[in-house]
Amino acid sequence: MKKFIVDMHTHSAFSHDGRAELKDMxxxxxxxxxxxxxxxxxxxxxxxxxxxxxxxxxxxxxxxGGEGYFHAARHLQEDYExxxxxxxxxxxxxxxxERVQARYVETYEKFRPDYxxxxxxxxxxxxxxxxxxxxxxxxxxxxxxxxxxxxxxxxYPYHIVGHIGYAAxxxxxxxxxxxxxxxxxxxxxxxxxxxxxxKILEVNSASKxxxxxSIPDKALLKRYFELGGRKICFGSDAHFPAxxxxxxxxxxxxxxxxxxxxxxxxxxxxxxxxxx
Ligand SMILES: [Zn+2]
Ligand SMILES: [Zn+2]
Numbered sequence: 629m630k631k632f633i634v635d636m637h638t639h640s641a642f643s644h645d646g647r648a649e650l651k652d653m654x655x656x657x658x659x660x661x662x663x664x665x666x667x668x669x670x671x672x673x674x675x676x677x678x679x680x681x682x683x684x685x686x687x688x689x690x691x692x693g694g695e696g697y698f699h700a701a702r703h704l705q706e707d708y709e710x711x712x713x714x715x716x717x718x719x720x721x722x723x724x725x726e727r728v729q730a731r732y733v734e735t736y737e738k739f740r741p742d743y744x745x746x747x748x749x750x751x752x753x754x755x756x757x758x759x760x761x762x763x764x765x766x767x768x769x770x771x772x773x774x775x776x777x778x779x780x781x782x783x784y785p786y787h788i789v790g791h792i793g794y795a796a797x798x799x800x801x802x803x804x805x806x807x808x809x810x811x812x813x814x815x816x817x818x819x820x821x822x823x824x825x826x827k828i829l830e831v832n833s834a835s836k837x838x839x840x841x842s843i844p845d846k847a848l849l850k851r852y853f854e855l856g857g858r859k860i861c862f863g864s865d866a867h868f869p870a871x872x873x874x875x876x877x878x879x880x881x882x883x884x885x886x887x888x889x890x891x892x893x894x895x896x897x898x899x900x901x902x903x904x
Contacts, residue, residue: 631903634891635873636666636715636788637745637832637863642697643670644688647868654704656869658712664893664902666715666863667701668745669693673731674723676753693718698739715742715895719790721749722779732784743894745830745863746782747790748775756798765801766810773806773814780821787894788861789822791832793843804838808851819852822859828892828899829857831883833875834865842879850886859892859899880904 635657640650648656650667657665671693680686701716708714718741720732736744749755751771761768772795780789792815796804808815822829829852832843840846849860860883864874884904893900 632663633661633873633876634664634862634893634902635662635864635866635876636664636717636743636861636893637668637719637790637830638666638866638872639669640667642692642701643867644672644685644692645670645867650701651704653866653869653872654708654712654714657872658708660873662712662873664713664715664895664900666717666743666893668717668719668743668863669697670721671718671732671735672721672749672755673728674721674725674750674753675755679754680758694735694739698741713895715893717741717743717745719745719747720782720784720786722746722775722782723750723753724775724778729783732782736784742896743788744784744786745788745790746779746786747794748772748779749794751775756795760798760800765799768799769795769806769811770814773811773818777814777818777821780818780825780827786827788828788830788863790830790863791834791843791865792818792829792848793845796838796840797834797836797843805840805845806848808847812851815848815851816855819855819857822852823855823857826859828859828861828894830861830863831879832863832865833879834871841875841882846882846886849883853886853888858888858890860888861891861893
């Protein structure tokens with residue numbers, strides 16, 4: 629095992645909310661010394677487009693991912709052969725809707741992404757980024773965690789469990805943390821299933837305005853470690869060049885404090901271990 633800079637969760641203009649061309653993201657990553665770079669464009673088939681009022685956003689959500697993306701991205705991947713390790717993946721937004729799940733199965737079979745990040749962004753097709761959910765914290769967060777638990781049984785292949793705690797990024801509760809006192813039972817269940825299934829827990833550094841430095845935060849990562857979880861991966865969730873590998877050093881530090889000694893990367897059909 630050797631030490632490398634890794635970023636396995638990134639977006640470009642192939643995603644509805646990406647703000648830079650993929651070729652510019654790749655050039656920036658290489659310039660920063662990233663050795664393993666994962667492209668994980670959104671495939672938000674879970675979002676209910678009829679509830680999105682902004683016409684432009686609706687159009688961009690319709691256009692994301694798919695053929696245009698994989699075709700262009702595979703060419704760029706070839707260009708970087710021997711220069712930087714580039715994986716062409718996808719972020720699938722989980723939904724309970726079987727038609728949505730079938731579209732992910734189909735997308736996977738058609739394009740064979742190098743890896744998949746399975747993420748919960750929505751409840752009933754409404755993304756936490758665009759909708760304020762009614763109800764108290766206990767209700768909203770419990771519903772969110774229950775959706776994550778169901779997402780672990782998704783019928784399509786996936787490797788990484790994306791940003792557990794995403795709902796906190798956009799919540800307006802006084803204290804937005806997922807504390808173990810209150811949600812420990814659900815979180816333990818999720819962590820145990822991730823471990824059992826051999827999936828990789830993502831450490832996502834896009835905590836936006838939150839006090840915590842990563843999603844999930846340190847307390848949750850510590851709990852995962854206590855339960856025996858060792859497979860973790862780093863992702864910045866960058867949507868523009870300046871955020872690539874954001875908070876890499878401090879996240880590595882935090883992970884080492886907890887006891888983690890390596891990252892696990894799903895890379896072209898195998899798991900690569902990177903020393904922290
Ligand atoms: Zn996401
Ligand atoms: Zn993302």
